[in-house]
Amino acid sequence: MTPKFTFFFAVLISINSLGQDYRWQQRVEYTMNIKMNTENHRLNGDQKLVYYNNSPDTLTKVYYHLYFNAFQPGSMMDVRSRNLPDPDRRVMDRISKLKDDEIGYQHIQSLKQDGKALSYKIEGTIMEVTLVKPLLPNSKTIFDMSFEAQVPVQIRRSGRNNKEGISYSMTQWYPKIAEYDFQGWHAYQYVAREFHEVWGDFDVKITIDPKFVIAGTGNLQNPQEIGHGYQKSGTTVKVSSENLTWHFQAKNVIDFAWTADPDYTHDIQQVPNGPTLHFFYQKNEKTAVTWKNMEPVAVKVFQHLNEHFGKYPFDTYSVIQGGDGGMEYPMCTLIMGEGSQAGLNGVMAHEVSHSWYQMALASNESLYAWMDEGYTDFASEEAMNTIFNEPINHAGNYSSYFSLVASGLQEPASQHSDHFTTNRAYGTAAYSMGAVFLHQLKYIMGTDNFYTGMKRYYNTWKMRHPEPNDFLRVMEKTSNMQLHWYYRYWIQTTKRIDYGINLVVEKDGNTMIELQRVGEFPMPIDLLVKYKDGSEELIYIPLNEMMGSKPKENSTKRTELTSWPWVNPTYTLSFQTKVDKIESIEIDPSLRMADINRKNNKVVVAEISPYKDPTK
Numbered sequence: 104m105t106p107k108f109t110f111f112f113a114v115l116i117s118i119n120s121l122g123q124d125y126r127w128q129q130r131v132e133y134t135m136n137i138k139m140n141t142e143n144h145r146l147n148g149d150q151k152l153v154y155y156n157n158s159p160d161t162l163t164k165v166y167y168h169l170y171f172n173a174f175q176p177g178s179m180m181d182v183r184s185r186n187l188p189d190p191d192r193r194v195m196d197r198i199s200k201l202k203d204d205e206i207g208y209q210h211i212q213s214l215k216q217d218g219k220a221l222s223y224k225i226e227g228t229i230m231e232v233t234l235v236k237p238l239l240p241n242s243k244t245i246f247d248m249s250f251e252a253q254v255p256v257q258i259r260r261s262g263r264n265n266k267e268g269i270s271y272s273m274t275q276w277y278p279k280i281a282e283y284d285f286q287g288w289h290a291y292q293y294v295a296r297e298f299h300e301v302w303g304d305f306d307v308k309i310t311i312d313p314k315f316v317i318a319g320t321g322n323l324q325n326p327q328e329i330g331h332g333y334q335k336s337g338t339t340v341k342v343s344s345e346n347l348t349w350h351f352q353a354k355n356v357i358d359f360a361w362t363a364d365p366d367y368t369h370d371i372q373q374v375p376n377g378p379t380l381h382f383f384y385q386k387n388e389k390t391a392v393t394w395k396n397m398e399p400v401a402v403k404v405f406q407h408l409n410e411h412f413g414k415y416p417f418d419t420y421s422v423i424q425g426g427d428g429g430m431e432y433p434m435c436t437l438i439m440g441e442g443s444q445a446g447l448n449g450v451m452a453h454e455v456s457h458s459w460y461q462m463a464l465a466s467n468e469s470l471y472a473w474m475d476e477g478y479t480d481f482a483s484e485e486a487m488n489t490i491f492n493e494p495i496n497h498a499g500n501y502s503s504y505f506s507l508v509a510s511g512l513q514e515p516a517s518q519h520s521d522h523f524t525t526n527r528a529y530g531t532a533a534y535s536m537g538a539v540f541l542h543q544l545k546y547i548m549g550t551d552n553f554y555t556g557m558k559r560y561y562n563t564w565k566m567r568h569p570e571p572n573d574f575l576r577v578m579e580k581t582s583n584m585q586l587h588w589y590y591r592y593w594i595q596t597t598k599r600i601d602y603g604i605n606l607v608v609e610k611d612g613n614t615m616i617e618l619q620r621v622g623e624f625p626m627p628i629d630l631l632v633k634y635k636d637g638s639e640e641l642i643y644i645p646l647n648e649m650m651g652s653k654p655k656e657n658s659t660k661r662t663e664l665t666s667w668p669w670v671n672p673t674y675t676l677s678f679q680t681k682v683d684k685i686e687s688i689e690i691d692p693s694l695r696m697a698d699i700n701r702k703n704n705k706v707v708v709a710e711i712s713p714y715k716d717p718t719k
């Protein structure tokens with residue numbers, strides 16, 4: 104690079120960074136030494152945490168999550184599960200029946216701040232720590248902790264001996280400091296749903312019986328020393344009879360997860376211009392086929408997401424058999440491994456997509472699960488439907504939403520994840536409504552602007568904690584539209600979209616159409632007019648609240664009319680064509696608007712004759 108170019112580059116960077124209105128965020132550096140006892144399923148850990156207070160506030164307390172404590176009879180997670188009308192089938196009343204040697208716990212043996220002992224109070228899964236020395240803004244402190252933990256029998260996500268016989272699924276397994284951000288502390292008791300975590304670096308050494316293979320977050324630092332071939336596909340070499348210490352590092356991540364099993368097969372695939380992919384699974388007659396078929400699909404999913412949603416920020420990723428379904432972690436996922444080919448592909452694609460929507464764009468999942476699960480679902484469906492040549496219509500998510508509306512159980516998607524009344528309302532709000540939020544936004548902004556915006560959102564907010572407003576501002580700047588109205592209606596209320604065609608009449612040789620906003624939720628309108636001669640015309644009516652209009656999305660002739668004021672229940676348009684030249688008229692032919700009643704969206708002219716002018 105020439106000096107001239109260097110200068111130019113430096114100027115570009117500084118202008119760009121001045122343009123970002125980032126918030127401060129806390130930072131952590133964990134160094135952990137873990138000794139795993141595979142006889143009694145307990146581990147001893149030393150944890151050094153360098154904690155950076157980048158906030159403008161002086162902190163006198165900090166909070167830690169002790170997630171394993173949730174797996175004890177009578178815990179809030181247990182009580183919550185037994186009181187939900189539709190509990191997760193993996194949990195039900197199983198926690199209430201755990202015996203002493205089956206429960207999970209994290210016991211703190213010592214805790215110091217900069218060498219001085221700290222006092223703390225533990226309630227359930229939250230530990231409140233009073234600092235001996237207040238932590239000033241823009242300063243750091245060091246917490247040294249010793250802890251002992253018992254790995255619970257697997258109930259949910261974390262635990263030992265999962266259904267498919269994976270020995271250890273180690274997630275939410277270490278005392279983890281809670282996130283403090285501009286909204287304050289997020290020291291939520293763990294009742295099973297979502298997370299919000301601090302950005303930072305992990306240096307983790309795990310000492311374990313040599314027959315186990317470890318997979319997880321980060322890069323293995325000592326493959327030669329532990330004798331396990333991370334380099335060669337299909338090899339698991341075990342050389343020692345002494346316990347081995349596996350050393351992992353991960354930089355700029357929000358968490359660290361790992362698994363251990365004696366029977367892992369390890370395959371490797373390379374994504375062109377992307378990360379190295381590792382696959383860890385127990386090989387049997389079925390998985391030998393399904394995992395081998397899934398591996399090239401994973402490569403393609405990474406390629407699709409890199410191209411359309413921004414470049415994956417790490418150099419490795421591991422798909423690991425473990426856990427109890429599919430769960431995302433930084434640089435890896437734990438998934439069940441023995442399902443059908445389609446099921447395995449689907450869960451892999453979903454969890455991989457979380458590397459964008461959660462492991463890079465780390466929104467507070469407890470508050471905005473729709474930005475996590477919904478965006479992930481959206482991206483993975485777009486990737487998979489492209490790979491398998493299927494239409495991209497997100498139809499499944501629309502029907503889940505419609506069915507939730509019909510059930511009467513809908514709650515605003517802005518509800519805190521833990522506090523939805525039913526798992527169904529939470530699940531549909533987070534996954535389906537989140538995905539539909541984006542597909543519908545594509546309808547509002549126009550397809551090209553939408554994808555430009557999605558990439559811009561990623562590049563602007565990756566490795567941070569984006570909020571709804573951060574996303575909306577990027578999309579507003581990209582589309583030159585006001586979009587907050589849409590967010591408010593879709594996420595913060597349960598108001599519904601329903602537009603209909605009221606009237607098609609001929610008057611003085613012209614066709615007059617009256618449209619009606621039946622529901623309370625206002626939207627811009629695409630209206631497709633098909634003529635009997637086979638030609639088509641798209642009538643586009645922007646919503647006035649948008650203060651803008653979307654560009655043409657395809658080659659169909661388009662006519663843009665004056666915008667529809669959101670207070671007006673009806674909108675009348677007329678054009679110089681006799682009614683009998685028209686074949687049909689349809690609101691939203693792309694089916695992207697979540698209109699709860701599509702029966703009134705289309706009129707086939709031959710079915711409504713004879714025409715009468717109601718004004719005569």
Ligand SMILES: [Zn+2]
Nearest residue numbers: 453457476479
């Ligand atoms: Zn997910």
